[in-house]
Each structure stands twice: as structure tokens, then as C-alpha cells.
Amino acid sequence: MKIALLDDHRIVVEGIRNLLEPQHEVVSIFTEANQLFQFLQQNEIDLLITDYQMPDTNGIEVCKKAKAIQPLLKVLLLSMHDETPIVQQAIQAGVNGFLIKSVSRQELALALEKIGKGLNYYSAEISSKLIQEDTPIKLSEREFQVLQLILKEKSNKQIADTLFLSERTVETYRKNLYKKANATTLVGLVKFAYEHHLMP
Amino acid sequence: MIINQAKDSVQKQADVILNEMHQEIRKISFNMMPTSLQLFGLGKALQELSDRIKQTIHISIHINDLTQAKRLTEEEETALYRIIQEWINNCIKHAEANEIFITLSFEDGKYNLMIEDNGKEFQIEEAEKSNGNGWKNMISRIQMVQGQFNVDSSPAGTTFTLEFFFKEV
Numbered sequence: 027m028k029i030a031l032l033d034d035h036r037i038v039v040e041g042i043r044n045l046l047e048p049q050h051e052v053v054s055i056f057t058e059a060n061q062l063f064q065f066l067q068q069n070e071i072d073l074l075i076t077d078y079q080m081p082d083t084n085g086i087e088v089c090k091k092a093k094a095i096q097p098l099l100k101v102l103l104l105s106m107h108d109e110t111p112i113v114q115q116a117i118q119a120g121v122n123g124f125l126i127k128s129v130s131r132q133e134l135a136l137a138l139e140k141i142g143k144g145l146n147y148y149s150a151e152i153s154s155k156l157i158q159e160d161t162p163i164k165l166s167e168r169e170f171q172v173l174q175l176i177l178k179e180k181s182n183k184q185i186a187d188t189l190f191l192s193e194r195t196v197e198t199y200r201k202n203l204y205k206k207a208n209a210t211t212l213v214g215l216v217k218f219a220y221e222h223h224l225m226p
Numbered sequence: 227m228i229i230n231q232a233k234d235s236v237q238k239q240a241d242v243i244l245n246e247m248h249q250e251i252r253k254i255s256f257n258m259m260p261t262s263l264q265l266f267g268l269g270k271a272l273q274e275l276s277d278r279i280k281q282t283i284h285i286s287i288h289i290n291d292l293t294q295a296k297r298l299t300e301e302e303e304t305a306l307y308r309i310i311q312e313w314i315n316n317c318i319k320h321a322e323a324n325e326i327f328i329t330l331s332f333e334d335g336k337y338n339l340m341i342e343d344n345g346k347e348f349q350i351e352e353a354e355k356s357n358g359n360g361w362k363n364m365i366s367r368i369q370m371v372q373g374q375f376n377v378d379s380s381p382a383g384t385t386f387t388l389e390f391f392f393k394e395v
Contacts, residue, residue: 079261106252109262110277111270128248164288166327166342168385191378191385198340198387202329205292 027142028070031055032062032088033077033104042075042104045131050138059083059091066095073141078105078112086112086119093120100141104129113155123147165206165224172199174226176212177219263307267297271307272328279314285324287314292331299393305367306339306388312364313341313386316353321345321384337392340385348379 029052031039039055046052053071056062059080074092078085089101102123103116116124123137126149137147148156165173168189175185182200186193204210207218219225263271269291276287298306310328317323323345331338353361368375373390 106248107261109260109270109274111262111266111274128245164290164327166288166325167344168342168383169327190380192376194376195340195378195385195387198338198389201333201338202290202292202331202340205331206290 027051027072027138028053029073029075029138030062030065030071031075032059032080033057034080035077038077045134046138049135059088062088063091063095066092066099070096071099073100073102073138075102075104078103078107078116086115086121089116089119089121102137102141102147108151108155110155113152117156124152125149126151169199169203170224172196173203173215173219173224176200176203177216177226179212259304260307263303264300267295268303268306268330269293269295272310272330275307275311275314276328279318283318285318285326287326287328290327290329292329293337296332297395298337299395302337302371302390302392305370306337309364309367309388310339310341312360315360316348317341317343317345317384321348323383332392335391336389339388341387342383342385344383347381348377348384350377350379 027050029046029050031042031052031054033039033042034057036057039057043052043055053069054065056065059082062074074088076085076088076092080088085103085105089103092099092101100122101120102125103121104125104127105112106127108126113124122141123146125134125137125147129137129149133149137149140147168191171189172185175188180188182193182196185191186196189196191199204215207215209215209218216225260271260274262274269289272289272291276289279285279287297303314326317326321343323343325344327340327342329338329340329342331340368388371390371392373388375386375388378385378387
């Protein structure tokens with residue numbers, strides 16, 4: 027497998043090269059994305075291992091551009107960032123693997139083996155980010171109480187007095203409830219409450 | 227043989243230390259400025275923050291971003307993030323809450339933050355008297371965005387609201 031490495035820190039790419047050689051063929055190392063793109067125009071490789079955060083680009087952009095130049099190229103992200111949105115974006119961009127930089131030499135070797143066979147590889151920390159899903163709308167206890175009183179056509183003042191809240195806070199609750207219900211009128215809010223079994 | 231064993235154990239120890247350092251550096255850099263805030267805005271950054279808190283503390287934190295991921299200026303986003311971080315800290319440490327709701331919304335040029343918790347009653351006078359920097363920093367960040375805040379508290383929990391006119395990005 028012909029491999030190229032990209033990371034804005036020279037010592038990191040040199041270190042990874044030392045880890046990979048001689049079992050793997052590291053054809054070139056880069057600290058700037060533009061040099062890598064120029065190289066890819068002329069030379070076919072099998073795998074690119076790239077960092078995520080770099081001064082004027084990021085690994086996801088690099089992945090997209092590199093694959094535009096060589097569609098069959100595999101890309102492995104090696105980063106210290108494992109934030110959920112980054113992971114999700116990376117998967118969408120079509121990375122073939124995602125490892126965090128605390129990875130062991132053994133796991134790196136395993137990832138290369140899998141990717142070499144045409145499979146994808148994500149380390150455990152990354153996989154756990156993939157199974158989190160967006161939570162549906164949920165009302166807090168107080169929000170629910172405010173909703174009940176709005177549905178009984180109580181004014182902000184009455185709601186405030188009943189729940190020991192300030193009127194301004196009640197107004198914010200009211201606005202947020204309409205937004206959550208995607209409603210502009212009380213009828214819309216009632217519909218929402220019906221659909222979600224929130225009627226008093 | 228013995229030398230090799232010694233080498234192995236030194237290597238193992240170095241591995242452990244490096245691993246701990248790595249974890250610590252990641253934690254520090256995240257607390258300084260989370261990448262998700264710069265890249266994706268408040269909603270996602272808060273989700274990330276709550277995921278991290280939930281790894282160490284048994285608490286449920288619900289994030290409701292009703293702004294369709296609206297972006298604010300960097301100053302506003304950073305200020306809001308810090309305010310929320312500080313308030314969550316309070317909810318956990320002092321109020322001993324185990325459920326927190328955070329709602330972000332905007333209307334008519336005004337941005338609105340609401341944080342609700344089910345913890346002990348909040349005494350604003352006590353926070354003002356405290357020697358820590360948390361409260362003072364929070365107030366100065368609220369002033370930075372020219373925000374108005376309000377705290378409604380009862381033994382059932384506290385609702386914190388903050389609103390301010392946001393700058394168009």
C-alpha cells in the first residue's frame with residue numbers, strides 16, 4: 027500500500043513514518059495541504075493519513091479535495107479531535123477511517139490492515155459518537171406547567187403568580203413553547219398539545 | 227533478559243504517563259476553547275459539553291436549540307458559552323441538581339437563553355457575597371453582550387434567563 031502523510035507538525039509526520047516503515051511504503055510526507063494536492067496530481071497512492079486541524083484547512087476539506095483528484099484514494103483521519111459534529115462531518119465526507127492521536131501502534135496497524143482490505147475503521151471513542159442520536163423535543167417540568175396554564179387561557183400575570191415566576195420569565199416560556207410547537211396561534215399550540223398528549 | 231524486562235517496564239510506565247498527559251492536554255484545550263464552538267456554533271458545542279459532563283457525573287442535560295443553529299459573533303458565542311458553563315457548574319456544585327434544561331431561541335433581534343434546573347433554591351445575595359470569581363466573571367460577560375438576566379428560584383428549582391440584542395453576523 028502506497029501511503030502519504032499530512033500533518034502541519036513535521037515531527038508528527040516523521041514519527042508516523044518511522045512507525046509505519048518498513049512494513050508499509052510511505053511514499054511522501056507533507057506539512058502543507060497544497061503540496062500534497064500537487065503531488066496527488068502526478069502520483070497515484072492508496073492511502074492518505076491526515077491530521078484534522080491545520081492552520082489553513084482541516085482534514086475533512088483535505089479528504090474531499092484529495093478524493094476529487096484520486097477517487098479511489100482511501101483517507102484515514104488521525105486527530106486529537108473527537109467532537110461529535112466533527113466525527114459526523116468526517117463520515118459524511120467519506121473518510122475510510124478515524125483514529126484519535128492516543129492510538130497505539132497496534133491499533134494503527136489494525137486500521138491500516140482493515141482499510142487495505144477495503145473496509146472502514148473507526149476507533150472505539152469515535153464509534154461511540156456515531157450511535158448518539160438527536161433527542162426529540164422534551165419539555166421540562168416547569169415548561170409543562172406553563173403550557174397547562176396557557177391552554178387554560180391564563181395571562182402571563184396569572185401564570186407568574188401561580189408558579190412563583192416573574193412575568194418576564196413566563197413570557198420567555200411562552201415564546202419558547204410556541205417555537206417548540208411550531209405554532210403561531212393558541213389553536214396551533216392546542217394541536218401540538220393534543221398530538222403529544224400534553225392536554226390538561 | 228533482566229535488562230529487557232527493565233526496558234519493558236520503563237516503556238510501559240512511559241506509555242501510561244504519556245497517555246495521562248494526552249488526556250489532560252485534551253481536557254485543558256477543550257475547556258479553553260472547544261473546536262465545536264468555533265466550527266458549529268453554540269447548539270452543537272453545548273451538546274458536546276453536556277456529553278462530556280455526563281461522562282463523569284450522573285445528570286441529565288437537555289439542550290434545545292430553537293434558533294436553527296443561528297451563528298452569533300465570536301465574542302457573543304464565547305461569552306454565552308462561558309456563562310452557560312458557569313451556570314451549569316453552579317447547578318451541579320451548589321444546587322446539586324440532577325436535571326438541567328437549556329433552551330436557545332431568538333425573536334425580533336433578541337437572543338434568549340434559558341437554563342432551568344431542579345436543584346436547591348438559589349440565593350442571589352450569597353452568590354454576590356462569594357469570594358470566588360465565577361459569579362463576577364459571569365456578570366462581566368453578561369455586561370459584555372449588554373444582556374439582561376433574571377433568576378426565578380424556588381425550592382423546586384431555578385430558572386435563569388438572559389436576553390440581549392445580538393449583532394448580525
